[in-house]
Amino acid sequence: MSTPLRLGIAGLGTVGTGVVRIVRQKASLLEARTGRPVVISAVSARSRDKDRGVSLAGYAWEDDPVALARRADVDVFVELMGGSDGPAKAATEAAIAAGKDVVTANKAMLAHHGQALALAAEAAGRVIRFEAAVAGGIPVVKALTEGLAGNEITRVMGVMNGTCNYILTRMQATGQGYNALFEEAARLGYLEADPNLDVGGIDAGHKLALLAAIAFGCQVDFDAVSLEGIQSITLDDIRRAADMGYRIKLLGVAQMTGRGLESRMSPCLVPAGSPIGQLEGGTNMVVLEGDSVEQIVLRGPGAGMGPTASAVMADVIDIARGTRLSTFGQPAATLTRCTPASCATPAPYYLRMALVDKPGALAKVATCLGEAGVSIDRMRQYQHEESAAPVLIVTHKTNREALDTALAAIRRLDVLAEAPVALRIEQV
Numbered sequence: 001m002s003t004p005l006r007l008g009i010a011g012l013g014t015v016g017t018g019v020v021r022i023v024r025q026k027a028s029l030l031e032a033r034t035g036r037p038v039v040i041s042a043v044s045a046r047s048r049d050k051d052r053g054v055s056l057a058g059y060a061w062e063d064d065p066v067a068l069a070r071r072a073d074v075d076v077f078v079e080l081m082g083g084s085d086g087p088a089k090a091a092t093e094a095a096i097a098a099g100k101d102v103v104t105a106n107k108a109m110l111a112h113h114g115q116a117l118a119l120a121a122e123a124a125g126r127v128i129r130f131e132a133a134v135a136g137g138i139p140v141v142k143a144l145t146e147g148l149a150g151n152e153i154t155r156v157m158g159v160m161n162g163t164c165n166y167i168l169t170r171m172q173a174t175g176q177g178y179n180a181l182f183e184e185a186a187r188l189g190y191l192e193a194d195p196n197l198d199v200g201g202i203d204a205g206h207k208l209a210l211l212a213a214i215a216f217g218c219q220v221d222f223d224a225v226s227l228e229g230i231q232s233i234t235l236d237d238i239r240r241a242a243d244m245g246y247r248i249k250l251l252g253v254a255q256m257t258g259r260g261l262e263s264r265m266s267p268c269l270v271p272a273g274s275p276i277g278q279l280e281g282g283t284n285m286v287v288l289e290g291d292s293v294e295q296i297v298l299r300g301p302g303a304g305m306g307p308t309a310s311a312v313m314a315d316v317i318d319i320a321r322g323t324r325l326s327t328f329g330q331p332a333a334t335l336t337r338c339t340p341a342s343c344a345t346p347a348p349y350y351l352r353m354a355l356v357d358k359p360g361a362l363a364k365v366a367t368c369l370g371e372a373g374v375s376i377d378r379m380r381q382y383q384h385e386e387s388a389a390p391v392l393i394v395t396h397k398t399n400r401e402a403l404d405t406a407l408a409a410i411r412r413l414d415v416l417a418e419a420p421v422a423l424r425i426e427q428v
């Protein structure tokens with residue numbers, strides 16, 4: 001009989017339990033596809049007694065994930081604990097040092113330490129795979145690393161946080177405000193333990209940093225991602241954007257520009273009829289553009305037991321089959337340090353302002369825009385009863401620097417009743 005591939009699983013939350021379930025229930029399918037049995041030797045989690053609805057019979061138990069990672073009967077350390085540092089990183093490093101391959105769903109750890117871990121793994125002749133870290137069940141890491149490996153990637157874009165997309169699309173559908181829908185998402189268990197990871201754009205920013213490293217051959221650099229969350233998006237913005245034919249999405253975009261790697265995760269307006277504009281609820285979508293393939297769109301569940309465990313198993317199966325890929329698609333030592341260039345590409349912007357309703361206010365705003373070289377494409381002032389007039393402006397394509405200059409000048413005027421909102425309009 002061929003040699004089994006022996007897994008040590010650290011973390012038995014939703015994803016870990018899903019992986020145990022697949023290994024137990026799909027043993028013959030896994031063996032047929034890989035040519036060898038895939039088995040679990042040992043597991044580790046915070047609580048041994050918790051009922052997870054799946055049998056752990058026959059698996060050794062380790063309280064300490066580092067001890068699990070070092071076990072002689074483990075070939076692949078499956079890290080499903082999460083957290084950028086702490087036990088997840090310590091156990092991953094221990095696994096590599098002990099000569100184990102690693103499969104992880106941990107976007108935060110790789111976004112912060114991916115380059116060092118990839119170098120260590122390659123020096124030890126081991127692999128680190130992370131399909132489950134980005135967009136849950138969507139095989140986007142494989143698509144970039146393998147399916148599109150013959151392309152020069154021109155742009156990577158996506159909605160990669162289902163919770164934010166849920167909140168934004170429910171605001172649109174129900175007319176409820178951000179706070180009410182944040183509470184609803186919390187009640188449904190959609191939010192991370194630290195909700196700022198979701199609504200602050202950090203979780204999605206981690207994912208974008210990982211995809212950008214593969215797409216552009218750069219050392220993963222989370223600090224280079226320009227981040228903005230959805231907390232300040234109002235129902236007014238959602239409605240006004242819809243009025244003008246747009247939807248608001250927490251959108252990640254990474255592209256190489258003449259000034260460096262532009263990578264940003266921020267609320268953007270996208271055309272309502274575009275595939276991203278039509279993406280509803282907690283679903284994820286990633287758009288990949290390459291010089292030969294042109295554009296492909298991947299859509300699917302970005303979280304949850306089945307989808308994320310499916311992605312973990314894809315990596316386990318690769319290792320069982322003997323497929324050994326560099327962590328970020330090329331040897332880590334050849335990845336370059338890319339210059340970050342936030343918002344280097346010009347774009348039209350949506351501006352929402354509440355102007356003091358007195359003669360000349362709008363003219364002063366228009367002058368500031370004009371003097372900074374920002375041209376107005378469309379403008380609307382809405383009927384109002386309060387003293388402040390709601391004004392919407394859509395600009396022609398402009399550089400972010402020019403827009404910031406104009407906004408700074410507008411803030412110095414005596415015409416704003418509240419801080420202006422500026423959102424990029426992305427052509428998708």
Ligand code: HSE
Binds near residue numbers: 161190191192302
């Ligand atoms: N919290 C994430 C989301 C799932 O809402 O998409 C895990 O990354």
